[in-house]
Amino acid sequence: MINIQLSERQEKIIDIVKNDQPITGEAIARHLKLTRATLRPDLAILTMSGILDARPKVGYFYTGKTALSFVSEKIKKIKVSDVKSIPVAIDEETSLYDAIVTLFLEDVSSIFVTSDGYLTGVVSRKDFLKNAIGGMDLNMIPVGVIMTRMPNIITIAPEESVLNAAIKLIDHEVDCIPVVEEVEVNKKEKKYKVIGKVSKTTITRLFVELGESD
Amino acid sequence: MINIQLSERQEKIIDIVKNDQPITGEAIARHLKLTRATLRPDLAILTMSGILDARPKVGYFYTGKTALSFVSEKIKKIKVSDVKSIPVAIDEETSLYDAIVTLFLEDVSSIFVTSDGYLTGVVSRKDFLKNAIGGMDLNMIPVGVIMTRMPNIITIAPEESVLNAAIKLIDHEVDCIPVVEEVEVNKKEKKYKVIGKVSKTTITRLFVELGESD
Numbered sequence: 001m002i003n004i005q006l007s008e009r010q011e012k013i014i015d016i017v018k019n020d021q022p023i024t025g026e027a028i029a030r031h032l033k034l035t036r037a038t039l040r041p042d043l044a045i046l047t048m049s050g051i052l053d054a055r056p057k058v059g060y061f062y063t064g065k066t067a068l069s070f071v072s073e074k075i076k077k078i079k080v081s082d083v084k085s086i087p088v089a090i091d092e093e094t095s096l097y098d099a100i101v102t103l104f105l106e107d108v109s110s111i112f113v114t115s116d117g118y119l120t121g122v123v124s125r126k127d128f129l130k131n132a133i134g135g136m137d138l139n140m141i142p143v144g145v146i147m148t149r150m151p152n153i154i155t156i157a158p159e160e161s162v163l164n165a166a167i168k169l170i171d172h173e174v175d176c177i178p179v180v181e182e183v184e185v186n187k188k189e190k191k192y193k194v195i196g197k198v199s200k201t202t203i204t205r206l207f208v209e210l211g212e213s214d
Numbered sequence: 215m216i217n218i219q220l221s222e223r224q225e226k227i228i229d230i231v232k233n234d235q236p237i238t239g240e241a242i243a244r245h246l247k248l249t250r251a252t253l254r255p256d257l258a259i260l261t262m263s264g265i266l267d268a269r270p271k272v273g274y275f276y277t278g279k280t281a282l283s284f285v286s287e288k289i290k291k292i293k294v295s296d297v298k299s300i301p302v303a304i305d306e307e308t309s310l311y312d313a314i315v316t317l318f319l320e321d322v323s324s325i326f327v328t329s330d331g332y333l334t335g336v337v338s339r340k341d342f343l344k345n346a347i348g349g350m351d352l353n354m355i356p357v358g359v360i361m362t363r364m365p366n367i368i369t370i371a372p373e374e375s376v377l378n379a380a381i382k383l384i385d386h387e388v389d390c391i392p393v394v395e396e397v398e399v400n401k402k403e404k405k406y407k408v409i410g411k412v413s414k415t416t417i418t419r420l421f422v423e424l425g426e427s428d
Binding site: 007040041042044045048071072074075076097100103104107109125126128129130132133138163166167169170173175199200201203204205206207208210211212213 | 259262289314339342344387389414415417418419422427
C-alpha cells in the first residue's frame with residue numbers, strides 16, 4: 001500500500017465524475033479541454049485507488065472512498081493476539097488485602113479471578129477503593145465477595161480485532177478485558193481460560209507504535 | 215490523500231529502480247520489454263506516491279518510503295486540543311474522603327488539585343487506594359498531603375500532538391495528563407491553568423474513531 005497526495009487536476013476529475021456519473025474518459029477530457037492521453041495517468045491513479053470505478057462501455061463512477069480508509073483498514077487488521085499482554089490472576093479465596101498488594105506489586109489496574117484455572121471474576125482498582133473506604137476488615141473478606149462475576153464479564157477472543165477490544169473498553173467503561181479461550185467442559189457447560197489481557201494501556205501503547213512507525 | 219494497492223508490474227519497477235538507480239524510464243521499459251508509453255501511468259503513480267523520485271536527465275531513484283507512513287502522518291497531525299476532555303479539579307484542602315467521593319461521582323481515574331485556580335497537584339485512584347488501606351482517617355487528611363506536587367507533574371500543552379501525550383502516558387506510567395496553559399505570574403514565576411485532560415481513555419476513544427472512520 002502506498003499513499004498519494006491528489007493533484008488539483010485529479011480533484012477536478014473527481015468533481016466532474018461526482019456530478020455527471022457515469023461519464024466516459026472522453027467526456028472528462030472534453031470538460032477539462034485536454035486530450036484523453038494526457039488524462040490517462042490521472043485516471044489510472046483514481047481507479048487504482050478505488051476512488052473511481054471504471055466499467056467498460058459505460059464510464060467512470062465515484063465510489064465514495066475517503067482518505068481515512070487506509071488508517072481504518074490498517075487498524076482493523078491488528079488482532080488481539082498481536083498485542084495482548086500477560087494477565088494477573090488470583091484465586092477467589094484471596095483476601096482483599098492480599099489482592100490489593102498483588103495489584104500494587106504487579107502494577108496493574110485490574111486482576112482476574114480464577115477457580116481451577118477458569119475465569120470466574122474480575123476486580124478493578126475502583127472496586128477495591130470502593131470497599132477500602134467502607135471501613136471493612138480487608139483481611140477477612142475474600143475477593144470472591146466483591147468481584148464482578150461470570151457471566152457478567154466482558155471478554156474477547158485472541159482472533160478478534162484489537163479495534164473490537166477497544167470498542168468494548170469504551171462501551172462497557174472498563175479499563176481492562178480478559179483475552180479468553182473457550183473450553184467445553186461438558187455438553188452443557190462452557191468455561192474460559194484466561195490467556196491474556198487488553199487494557200487501555202495496551203491500546204495507548206499501540207497508538208504510540210502506529211504514530212511512530214515510519 | 216488516497217491509498218493504492220500496487221500492481222505486480224509496479225512492484226517490479228520498484229525492484230528494478232532499487233537495483234539500478236538512477237535509471238531512465240526508457241531503461242526500465244527495456245527491462246520489462248514494454249514501451250515507455252505503457253509504463254507512463256505506473257511511473258506517475260510511483261512518483262506521485264513518493265516511492266520513486268524522478269530527476270530530469272538523470273532518471274528514477276528509490277526513496278525508501280513505506281506503507282505505514284500514512285497512518286503515522288495522520289496520527290501525528292491530531293492535536294491535544296482536538297481530543298482533550300473536561301478535567302475534574304478540587305482544592306488542596308479537600309479531605310481524602312471527599313476527594314474519593316468526587317472521583318466516584320465524576321467517574322474519573324485522576325483528579326487535579328488547584329490553588330487559586332492554578333495547578334498544584336494530581337491524585338490518582340492508585341494514590342487514594344494506597345492511603346485508604348493504610349487505616350488512616352480519610353476525613354482528617356487533606357488531599358494536599360498525598361498528592362503528587364508541582365513541578366513533579368507531567369503536563370501537555372493544547373497545541374502539542376496527541377501522539378506526544380500518548381508517549382508521555384506510557385513513558386511516565388500515568389493514566390491521565392493535565393492539559394495546561396502557561397501563565398506568567400511575575401518575571402520569576404510561571405503558573406499553569408488546567409484547561410483539559412488527556413487520559414488513556416481519550417486515546418482509546420480516538421483509536422476507535424480512527425478504526426471506524428470509512
